Amino acid sequence: MSAGNMSLTLKVWRQKNGKSEGNFETYSLDGISPDMSFLEMFDVLNEKLVSENKEPIAFDHDCREGICGTCSMYINGRPHGPLKGVTTCQLHMRSFQDGDTIVVEPWRAAAFPVVKDLVVDRTSFDRIISAGGFVSINTGNARDANSLPIPKESADEAFMSAACIGCGACVAACKNSSAMLFTSAKVSQLSLLPQGQAERKIRAEKMVAQMDSEGFGACTNTGACSAECPKEISLDNIARLNREYLGSKITSSLV
Amino acid sequence: MSWLTQTLSSSIGKKLIVALTGLFLCTFLIVHAVGNLQLFKSDEGLAFNMYTVFMTTNPLIKTISYGLYAFILIHAFYGFYLAYVNRKARGTTNYARINNQSSWSSRNMAVLGTVLLVFIIVHMSEFWYEYKFGHLPYKSYTIDLAQGTVVNTENMPADFVLNSKMEEKLNDDNTTKTIIVKDLYVEAQEAFSNPLLVLFYVLGMVAVSLHLIHGFRSAMQTLGANHPKYNPLFDFVGVWLFAILIPVAFAAMPIYFFVQHLMQ
Numbered sequence: 001m002s003a004g005n006m007s008l009t010l011k012v013w014r015q016k017n018g019k020s021e022g023n024f025e026t027y028s029l030d031g032i033s034p035d036m037s038f039l040e041m042f043d044v045l046n047e048k049l050v051s052e053n054k055e056p057i058a059f060d061h062d063c064r065e066g067i068c069g070t071c072s073m074y075i076n077g078r079p080h081g082p083l084k085g086v087t088t089c090q091l092h093m094r095s096f097q098d099g100d101t102i103v104v105e106p107w108r109a110a111a112f113p114v115v116k117d118l119v120v121d122r123t124s125f126d127r128i129i130s131a132g133g134f135v136s137i138n139t140g141n142a143r144d145a146n147s148l149p150i151p152k153e154s155a156d157e158a159f160m161s162a163a164c165i166g167c168g169a170c171v172a173a174c175k176n177s178s179a180m181l182f183t184s185a186k187v188s189q190l191s192l193l194p195q196g197q198a199e200r201k202i203r204a205e206k207m208v209a210q211m212d213s214e215g216f217g218a219c220t221n222t223g224a225c226s227a228e229c230p231k232e233i234s235l236d237n238i239a240r241l242n243r244e245y246l247g248s249k250i251t252s253s254l255v
Numbered sequence: 256m257s258w259l260t261q262t263l264s265s266s267i268g269k270k271l272i273v274a275l276t277g278l279f280l281c282t283f284l285i286v287h288a289v290g291n292l293q294l295f296k297s298d299e300g301l302a303f304n305m306y307t308v309f310m311t312t313n314p315l316i317k318t319i320s321y322g323l324y325a326f327i328l329i330h331a332f333y334g335f336y337l338a339y340v341n342r343k344a345r346g347t348t349n350y351a352r353i354n355n356q357s358s359w360s361s362r363n364m365a366v367l368g369t370v371l372l373v374f375i376i377v378h379m380s381e382f383w384y385e386y387k388f389g390h391l392p393y394k395s396y397t398i399d400l401a402q403g404t405v406v407n408t409e410n411m412p413a414d415f416v417l418n419s420k421m422e423e424k425l426n427d428d429n430t431t432k433t434i435i436v437k438d439l440y441v442e443a444q445e446a447f448s449n450p451l452l453v454l455f456y457v458l459g460m461v462a463v464s465l466h467l468i469h470g471f472r473s474a475m476q477t478l479g480a481n482h483p484k485y486n487p488l489f490d491f492v493g494v495w496l497f498a499i500l501i502p503v504a505f506a507a508m509p510i511y512f513f514v515q516h517l518m519q
Contacts, residue, residue, distance in 0.1 A: 074350060077353045103352045105351060109344065109345065110345065110346040176345070208265060208267060212265055215343075217342075217343075218266035218270055218340065219270065220337075221469070222361035224355050224357040236481055249262040
């Protein structure tokens with residue numbers, strides 16, 4: 001990590017646990033390199049806090065390669081910060097100016113309660129997946145290649161939806177804390193492929209029911225979710241989910 | 256719960272109700288705007304007044320208009336209810352800083368809807384209530400049968416009352432007929448001589464424009480209508496028809512009467 005010369009003021013949300021009241025703490029940080037990632041800058045801050053015998057800031061992170069969906073952070077009013085199509089771990093300090101004040105908050109949604117500081121509980125997403133975001137396949141020998149023809153366009157579209165890493169930026173960006181972009185991407189990636197057809201109808205119904213019961217809001221089609229999504233998941237997915245859900249409700253054998 | 260009530264009480268189901276009632280209100284706006292264009296006809300309000308009689312007596316139109324009132328209430332109720340649920344989903348702590356990457360109108364549909372609800376209440380008490388329960392004057396038009404033009408008009412005295420909204424009779428000379436009709440046109444003329452009311456109407460139409468520039472496209476998305484072949488059409492209709500043409504046509508009406516009033 002090269003030493004740098006950026007000086008920053010950080011206003012970070014500190015909250016002991018889900019029950020306590022939180023508040024902003026202000027920290028001054030010097031010697032930040034523009035080549036550091038945003039999380040590395042937080043590592044430097046935490047080392048400083050530890051050396052001062054203070055509690056380090058809790059934040060989620062794992063792969064730091066932009067593919068796991070673990071990091072979060074609502075930076076200067078935007079999930080994952082100012083860049084388009086980038087997770088917080090792939091955001092670098094060169095995107096900020098020397099002397100900037102940066103406000104860092106956790107995702108805020110009733111369905112994402114704060115665990116500590118910047119860490120929120122996103123298991124509501126896991127429960128939406130458990131409700132129907134899977135295919136039941138009897139395993140056996142590997143099938144012959146091309147025995148199940150899939151048009152290139154369908155494969156590409158499904159892949160675009162499957163690019164969702166489930167980070168929750170869509171919920172964080174949405175004024176309604178709606179999980180429609182996440183749920184629609186997860187429904188789409190399966191409904192577009194032949195393997196997903198068996199459970200297609202029940203999947204849309206169950207995942208939407210779980211999404212509603214978790215306390216996420218309804219979609220107002222503002223488009224903020226897609227604009228902030230680090231994987232740039234398209235709003236087309238939400239229209240598809242609406243079709244899947246309403247079509248399924250009208251035609252499925254679930255009464 | 257049956258599958259139907261379950262569907263309609265889901266988040267997507269509630270939005271479906273808002274979208275369908277909203278699209279119905281959009282089609283109503285087209286009819287309302289086209290019909291009211293007759294205000295611009297320089298026949299001292301004959302066409303408009305006869306159109307008003309038709310719209311308030313035809314059984315089919317009457318049925319649809321009761322449906323319309325219900326749809327306005329359903330649309331408003333579900334809109335506010337969703338806004339409340341959505342606010343609750345936000346949790347108890349607000350962001351200290353928000354840099355939202357979406358349009359202002361898309362984030363303020365409930366605010367715009369409230370403005371429109373107030374507008375509708377004022378508008379209906381100004382015209383609908385007056386026409387139905389108020390004491391509107393009657394106007395008599397004498398029409399040349401061969402030419403089809405108005406040859407003479409006469410304002411009936413204030414205490415003149417008919418049992419119906421309109422009476423039509425052939426005159427003795429057999430070349431002209433006389434139509435006596437409730438005069439809503441003069442009501443519009445008088446109402447829009449007030450600059451404050453004109454301003455209120457123009458602002459109301461700005462709210463319609465902002466509500467529909469997001470509303471129409473959003474309703475299509477909620478219905479699942481999102482396709483590269485048709486999206487340009489939805490965008491065009493949403494912007495040019497519902498956010499520009501219709502609000503401008505409506506706003507032109509009070510302005511037209513106000514300018515007429517100024518020139519007198």
